Amino acid sequence: MADMLRYTIPDIAADHADFRGVIWTGEHSQLVMMTIPPGGEIGTETHKHTDQLLSFVRGTGEGTVGDETHHLDPGDVCAVPAGTMHNFVNTGEEPLALYTIYSPPEHAAGAAYANKEAADAAEASGQDAPPAQ
Template identity: 60%
Template structure:
């Protein structure tokens, strides 16, 4: 069994992206988006994503629709939808997200968005295959 006090774990991580747990069908990831930063516009063709916001404020953009997000909010991004999340506040935007199926390499830790983008582009951030 894996057990997390997820808000606390997420708030203690300084990393842009940290994979906490990877299963066969889902993956748990925590993220810290710095002020003025963003996750980056993307589309996961075959992956559903659920994002739960722990602290900070931001803007969710999913399929062109914009909504403000803050602690306690949850956003569902169905597979195939273009999306981005932008930190619009003065403090880090902290969240955890569940991908189904996994999207990132098991145990991946990326300190910055630039590091995360480089790992994806180089093929070092591939989800596990069965």
């Protein structure tokens, strides 16, 4: 039996400056930390075969999932079913920190990108592909 892996999200969020960093990747899900700078966004996207849960830790923002848009505060959680268009924008004056759980994994195990441009480039080149299922 595997040892329990324990993560203290507020501590990770406090020290996390990268746009996106994969914390843990399992066979069926993945834990990723994100920090979006003021005025920044994840970018409109759709994950065809991946469900996503996003939990907001610090900052304020606005989330659009499908046709609905809502204000977001620390403690809020958004569920994005596979195949649903979504975007999350930092509307505050401090970084918007969140963690997200992808099921199945969406990104390369251990991947970390300092900013959205680097993350987008890695995805476009295939460098940020999830582990083979």
